[in-house]
Amino acid sequence: MRLDRMGSMHQSRLSFLRQFLRRVSKQNWKFNRDLFEINARGVGRALYRLSTPSRDYTLVCFAHDLPDEMRSDRVIASAWDATFTLYDGKPSIDDINRLSQHVPYQEEGRLTQNELCLSRANRSVRLWDYVLNCLAEGKQPDLDRIRDVGYLMRTTAVYGSGKFGSADRRVVEKREEANSPFQLEMMTVYLIRTFVMDLIEHLAVMKNPETAVKLDSSIRRSFGVGNSTGLGMAPFLINHPRLIHNWFEAKENAIATVKNVEDATQTEISKFKELVTRLKPHLKAWQSEHPVQVKKNLVLEKDIEKLEDKLEGFNFHIKFPWKTLCDWSEKELSIEGQEMLNSLVLEPYGHLIDNFGDQMSCDEAKLFPINGDMTVESVKSTIEAYYSWALEIDWSDPSCNARAWYTSEEKLEPRLGERFEMPELNEYEQALQPGRDVARAYANLCELEPETPLASFLAVYPEHRHIIRRCLTCGELPFSEIRDNTIDSSMLPIDMLRAKLSFFGACHFDPRSDRWVRINMFKGAPFPDELSSGSDPEDWIWAP
Amino acid sequence: MSEEIELSLNEYEALLNKAAVGSGLSWGVAEDAAACGAWFMSFGVNELDTWIEHLHDKRFWIDYCKKIDQPSSNKLSNIFDLAALVYVRPEKKVQVNNYEWTGEELIIDGYKQTPSFRACLSEKQFKTLNKYAYKTYAPATDESRLSGAGAGLSDND
Structure with a gap:
C-alpha cells in the first residue's frame, strides 16, 4: 500500500x-x-x-x-x-x-x-x-x-x-x-x-x-x-492494521478473480460498456478547487477518453479480456484512472466477487501476541523483509521527520503539527509513524547478540514494544501497512482519508486542504x- | 455517595491505554496493561484501584509483559499473573488465590463471573484515569488550532 x-x-x-x-x-x-x-x-x-x-x-x-x-x-x-x-x-x-x-x-x-x-x-x-x-x-x-x-x-x-x-x-x-x-x-x-x-x-x-x-x-x-x-480517520488506518489488511485483500482478490475470467459474456460486456458512458457526466459533477484534485481530475478526464478510445476497437472475445484491459491501464493511465478501471471491472461480476465482502471484518479484540522466545536475529529479518522502505529513509533529515501526530485537549481533536516549529509536540506525539519507529527499533536490535530472546530485548527497550508488535503483525499481512512515511513534510493526510472513504463507498472527493x-x-x-x-x-x- | 460511571468496554480499554501512557508507560506496554484491566472488567471485576497503583511502578508492567511474551517465566503469584497467562493460554486451567480460570470462565470465591461489555467504575476512579489520560493531550493554543483539519478555511458553505 x-x-x-x-x-x-x-x-x-x-x-x-x-x-x-x-x-x-x-x-x-x-x-x-x-x-x-x-x-x-x-x-x-x-x-x-x-x-x-x-x-x-x-x-x-x-x-x-x-x-x-x-x-x-x-x-x-x-x-x-x-x-x-x-x-x-x-x-x-x-x-x-x-x-x-x-x-x-x-x-x-x-x-x-x-x-x-x-x-x-x-x-x-x-x-x-x-x-x-x-x-x-x-x-x-x-x-x-x-x-x-x-x-x-x-x-x-x-x-x-x-x-x-x-x-x-x-x-x-x-x-x-x-x-x-x-x-x-x-x-x-x-x-x-x-x-x-x-x-x-x-x-x-x-x-x-x-x-x-x-x-x-x-x-x-x-x-x-x-x-x-x-484527521481522525487517518490514525484509524494506521491503528487497525489487521482490519485494513482484510479490506485491501478482499478488493485485490476481487480484482484478481475478474482478471481471471477467461471469457466474458455479452451481458457482462454490455454492462461494463454502459457504465463507461456514465464516467464523463460523473466527472463533470465532481467539483473541487483543491489544486491536487483539480490536476488529478484533468488527468482522469484524459484517462476516460483513452479508455473510450481503447474500447472502440477492443475485442472482448479474446481470452482474459479484463486482465488485458487492466494490464493496458497500468501502462497507459494515471493511478487515478487505473483505480477507476479496477472498480469498474468488478461491476458485472457480483456473482463472483460479492462474497469477498464477508471477509472484510476482523476480530481485533485481542492484541497480537508477541513470541518472546523469537531471537533478535529473526525479528531483524522480518524487519528487513517488510520494512526495507523504512530503513532506507534518512530519518536525520528534518523533512523526513517533519510532522508530529497528536491529540489536542480541545475536544480531543486529532491534529498534525510541524515538529520543528512546535517542539513541545514531541511530548504528545502519538504512535502513528511506523516507518521512523521501526528504524529506531532496528538500530537497537543491531546492538544485541543475534541469539538474544526478543523478551529480553523488550525488557531493556520497552519503548519499542508497540512497533515490534506491529512489525510481527504486519509481517504476516501484506496489505496491513502503509509503505510510506506518515510524518514526511510532503505527506498528504487526504490520501489516507480517501482510501478509507472509498471503502465506505463515497464519491466526489473534494479535498478542502491537505x-x-x-x-x-x-x-x-x-x-x-x-x-x-x-x-x-x-x-x-x-x-x- | 459518589456516582457510578458506566462506559462501554471498548471505551474503557481506550481510557486505560491513555492513562497508562499518561503515567509514563511506553505505548506498547500501555496496550498490554490496558488489555489486562479490560479483561478483568469484561467479567465485571473492578481491579482498578490495584491497576492504578501499579502505574507508579513501571517495572511491574514491564515484567507483566515479559510474562505474556514468555509464559514459561510466569510464576503465578498474583491475579495479574493469572491474567497474563490466560491472555496467551486461554485454554489452560489455572488458579491463583481465590481466582480460578476454567479455560472458559472466571470463578472468584466459588462464584462464576458474568461476562459483560460494560465497565462500571466510581467517579473517583474515573477522575484518576482521566487525570493521567489528560497528560497525553497537548494544551490548546492558537498555533495548535491551526494544525487541525478545517483550520483557516470557511467550512460554512
Whole structure:
C-alpha cells in the first residue's frame, strides 16, 4: 500500500454502503417513519425505522434551529443543525426523552448500550435556502445548481463502536447485518439522507402551504449526504492494521478473480460498456478547487477518453479480456484512472466477487501476541523483509521527520503539527509513524547478540514494544501497512482519508486542504421506500 | 455517595491505554496493561484501584509483559499473573488465590463471573484515569488550532 495509490481509490461493489444496500434489498427490509414532529423553525424530533427479518433499528433525529455563525464542521464545534443516534430496536417515549438530553450535545452527552451510533449534520448554506424557496414557491430546483454541491446536509462525524457509552462492537458483531465493517454507520447515514429530504419538503410546506411542492423523484435521488472528514480517520488506518489488511485483500482478490475470467459474456460486456458512458457526466459533477484534485481530475478526464478510445476497437472475445484491459491501464493511465478501471471491472461480476465482502471484518479484540522466545536475529529479518522502505529513509533529515501526530485537549481533536516549529509536540506525539519507529527499533536490535530472546530485548527497550508488535503483525499481512512515511513534510493526510472513504463507498472527493476532505455518500441511490418497491440496489452508481 | 460511571468496554480499554501512557508507560506496554484491566472488567471485576497503583511502578508492567511474551517465566503469584497467562493460554486451567480460570470462565470465591461489555467504575476512579489520560493531550493554543483539519478555511458553505 502506497499513499499515492490509496489517494486515488474509488468506491466499488465491496464498499460498505454497497454491501448495506444489497442486504436491505435482498432481505426486503421494511421501512417506517414512526414520528415526525418538526415545527416551522425546523425544530423537533423524528424517528425512522428499518426492520430486518429479525430486528428493528431506529434513527432518532433531533432537528435544531442553529444560528448561521455557529455552523462549523470542525470537531471543536458545539452545535449542529441536526443530531442523531441509531437506536437498537424501537425506542420508548422515555428513551427519546433521555436521548434528547444527550444526543444534541454529541461528545458531551452519554449514550447506553441501546444506542449504536451517534452523528450530527449541518445544512449546506449554498443549497439549503435555495431548494427550500424553490419548493415553497412550487418550483423544482435547478439540477445544475444541485450538482455543484450534491447534498443538502453534510455529516461531520458518525461515531460507533462504543464511543461515548454506546454499544461496544462486540455486542453487535455476530449479527449478520452488522458483521461487515461500518454497516450500522452506513445505515445511520442512509436514514439521515431520507430525514433530510423529508425535512426540507416539510419546511417548504410550513413556509407556504398554498404553493409548496415535493421534489420530483429523479431530482430527489440526485441528493446524497455530504460528509466532512478530517484527521481522525487517518490514525484509524494506521491503528487497525489487521482490519485494513482484510479490506485491501478482499478488493485485490476481487480484482484478481475478474482478471481471471477467461471469457466474458455479452451481458457482462454490455454492462461494463454502459457504465463507461456514465464516467464523463460523473466527472463533470465532481467539483473541487483543491489544486491536487483539480490536476488529478484533468488527468482522469484524459484517462476516460483513452479508455473510450481503447474500447472502440477492443475485442472482448479474446481470452482474459479484463486482465488485458487492466494490464493496458497500468501502462497507459494515471493511478487515478487505473483505480477507476479496477472498480469498474468488478461491476458485472457480483456473482463472483460479492462474497469477498464477508471477509472484510476482523476480530481485533485481542492484541497480537508477541513470541518472546523469537531471537533478535529473526525479528531483524522480518524487519528487513517488510520494512526495507523504512530503513532506507534518512530519518536525520528534518523533512523526513517533519510532522508530529497528536491529540489536542480541545475536544480531543486529532491534529498534525510541524515538529520543528512546535517542539513541545514531541511530548504528545502519538504512535502513528511506523516507518521512523521501526528504524529506531532496528538500530537497537543491531546492538544485541543475534541469539538474544526478543523478551529480553523488550525488557531493556520497552519503548519499542508497540512497533515490534506491529512489525510481527504486519509481517504476516501484506496489505496491513502503509509503505510510506506518515510524518514526511510532503505527506498528504487526504490520501489516507480517501482510501478509507472509498471503502465506505463515497464519491466526489473534494479535498478542502491537505488534511480535510468533503465527499458525497448515497448520491443517486434509491430511497428506502423505492428499495421496498423493487428499485435496483446497484444500478445507480457513477451517478453525475 | 459518589456516582457510578458506566462506559462501554471498548471505551474503557481506550481510557486505560491513555492513562497508562499518561503515567509514563511506553505505548506498547500501555496496550498490554490496558488489555489486562479490560479483561478483568469484561467479567465485571473492578481491579482498578490495584491497576492504578501499579502505574507508579513501571517495572511491574514491564515484567507483566515479559510474562505474556514468555509464559514459561510466569510464576503465578498474583491475579495479574493469572491474567497474563490466560491472555496467551486461554485454554489452560489455572488458579491463583481465590481466582480460578476454567479455560472458559472466571470463578472468584466459588462464584462464576458474568461476562459483560460494560465497565462500571466510581467517579473517583474515573477522575484518576482521566487525570493521567489528560497528560497525553497537548494544551490548546492558537498555533495548535491551526494544525487541525478545517483550520483557516470557511467550512460554512
